[in-house]
Amino acid sequence: MAAGKIRHLGFSTHGQPDVIRKFIESDAFEYVNLHYHYFGSYTASGGGPEGGNLSNLRLCQEKDMGVFIISPFDKGGRLYAPSRRLRELTLPDLEPADFGAHWLWHHARLHPDAVPVHTIVCGAARASDLDE
Numbered sequence: 001m002a003a004g005k006i007r008h009l010g011f012s013t014h015g016q017p018d019v020i021r022k023f024i025e026s027d028a029f030e031y032v033n034l035h036y037h038y039f040g041s042y043t044a045s046g047g048g049p050e051g052g053n054l055s056n057l058r059l060c061q062e063k064d065m066g067v068f069i070i071s072p073f074d075k076g077g078r079l080y081a082p083s084r085r086l087r088e089l090t091l092p093d094l095e096p097a098d099f100g101a102h103w104l105w106h107h108a109r110l111h112p113d114a115v116p117v118h119t120i121v122c123g124a125a126r127a128s129d130l131d132e
Contacts, residue, residue, distance in 0.1 A: 031066030037076025038103040
């Protein structure tokens with residue numbers, strides 16, 4: 001970074017919320033790629049308070065860190081290949097993937113303890129994931 005070749009340093013994680021928190025608190029990073037979804041925040045073992053990373057999102061906001069929400073349509077409930085039950089719950093108004101995106105974009109307005117999200121990365125693993 002001192003040579004000017006790297007301008008922003010961040011990290012991506014599938015770790016547990018308490019481990020992620022330590023990285024955020026280190027003040028060594030400007031952004032994080034983080035799991036946060038309607039169906040619970042994916043972590044390596046599925047653990048963490050508040051469904052996973054909500055407390056880490058709040059901490060990132062306090063530290064003015066960028067947050068990229070990763071894999072909301074894959075780890076966030078396989079929304080690109082939803083179950084029949086999920087389709088029944090969201091259709092005809094929204095496809096499950098649309099529901100997941102709307103929840104991320106609007107949850108801060110609808111949930112008093114949430115924080116705004118500014119970037120969502122779809123998390124497609126293969127080209128066919130984008131067919132919908």
